[in-house]
Amino acid sequence: MATGDTEARIAAINAALPDADERTRAFLDALANDAVKATEHAAYVMDGDGAQAHDPVTGAPVALPVDAEDVINNNALRAVLDTARAALQLRSSDEAARAAAADALMKDPAEARLPLIEQALAQEQSSRVRARLELARATTLLASPDAAHRLQAAQLLQQARDPDIKLLLNEQLGREDDPKVKAAIAAAIAHIDAGLAWGERLGVLFTGLSLGSILLLAALGLAITYGLMGVINMAHGELIMVGAYATYVVQALFQRYLPAGAFDWYLVAAVPIAFGAAALVGAVLERGVIRFLYGRPLETLLATWGISLMLIQAVRSLFGAQNVGVENPAWMSGGWQALPNLMLPYNRLVIIAFAAAVLAGVAFLIARTRLGLFVRGVTQNRAMAACMGVNTARTDTYAFALGSGIAGLAGCALSQVGNVGPDLGQSYIVDSFMVVVLGGVGQLAGTVVAALGLGLANKLLEGWAGAVLAKIAVLVFIIVFIQKRPQGLFALKGREA
The missing domain is CATH 1.10.3470 (ABC transporter involved in vitamin B12 uptake, BtuC)
Known part of the structure; x- marks a missing residue:
């Protein structure tokens, strides 16, 4: 999550989410706050004013190597970090926090987060949050490389009445190659427009x-x-x-x-x-x-x-x-x-x-x-x-x-x-x-x-x-x-x- 090119780091962040614990959450916070330094083989979380550091896995204090450099996050990584931190709120005891996490996942879909959403759906008791999670799952499937998944997502999203979902569908319509999926997305947009008209x-x-x-x-x-x-x-x-x-x-x-x-x-x-x-x-x-x-x-x-x-x-x-x-x-x-x-x-x-x-x-x-x-x-x-x-x-x-x-x-x-x-x-x-x-x-x-x-x-x-x-x-x-x-x-x- 701290070293490598942008795509590899994003993939690592998404892979860590389904089984994330408190140390993972703390490390994501540190990354988002630019409090992480790294060498080629290890990452270190800076404490306080940066004079001390600790190991993100064990939490033990460590000496910072001389060759450790600041971890730089570009805009794409910052957006993924913000969404990942919000997604971890799916396990919160606060219903409003879980609904906000579902909305964050819905606005920034990535198929790698699908296991996290499925896991949250299996445990969710609130009907309001479940509805938001279902939409988040459908928007995540919309970003799938599998045409069948995209078709299923377009059909599920027809009943949505959300301007953000309409924006996602419009973006997908512009890059969609499969004619069947394209027709389903166009139909979903028409349904959403009719619902939003009122x-x-x-x-x-x-x-x-x-x-x-x-x-x-x-x-x-x-x-x-x-x-x-x-x-x-x-x-x-x-x-x-x-x-x-x-x-x-x-x-x-x-x-x-x-x-x-x-x-x-x-x-x-x-x-x-x-x-x-x-x-x-x-x-x-x-x-x-x-x-x-x-x-x-x-x-x-x-x-x-x-x-x-x-x-x-x-x-x-x-x-x-x-x-x-x-x-x-x-x-x-x-x-x-x-x-x-x-x-x-x-x-x-x-x-x-x-x-x-x-x-x-x-x-x-x-x-x-x-x-x-x-x-x-x-x-x-x-x-x-x-x-x-x-x-x-x-x-x-x-x-x-x-x-x-x-x-x-x-x-x-x-x-x-x-x-x-x-x-x-x-x-x-x-x-x-x-x-x-x-x-x-x-x-x-x-x-x-x-x-x-x-x-x-x-x-x-x-x-x-x-x-x-x-x-x-x-x-x-x-x-x-x-x-x-x-x-x-x-x-x-x-x-x-």
């Missing part, structure tokens, strides 16, 4: 739902400030940015002042802080500027656009022009392997659930609370609400702060899936207005349908026409739709209109 379709639907939930979070606050109050707030994107930077600040405080174990809960603390920070900025904006411009939409557009530029510059001055890093907590890292070619990231799943929770909270607040009653009353008939004793100025401030706070929640969520920088809000302001206008001004149900519909439409069209053309197609559709139905998907009816 994973790809569901993946597109999930990414569309994920994008739709992000658009929903970004547009919900605007559905209040623009949909209910009629204010064209061009600083809405910057309020999203405020929420994202508030999340970044909370993360930094947790990292600096709290124990390491508390970091996983920083996002929970960041949610109310992001809401409060954006709501405070929104309240100041409403009391300082917006309340003087009600009923003058073009002037609110210009004023809030100027404020958006001021907020961007303020963030650049405080945090710098570069993006800042916001990390996912451990419980939002990784994903759920729903299908062999479909991984659902935990951060996206959490954001979808978070968007649903925020939507439910806003719907309850608007429909069932005293503040919601006042907001609806002031929106529908400001003069009558004032005559009934409603403080309309205070209600305007509360409503605008609520819409701004929801934008801050959107920023908190967006910090977990993308970059946080001064221009974060610019990416969502146009999409947010499109969602609100398409859904119907003042209609929460319309906002939900429009956000999810636009998210799914974007992702479905991207696979067909590319990202840029998909965006253009969606924009053209909205323009045509609004021309035909200016009130949007869900129009106000009766006296409310």
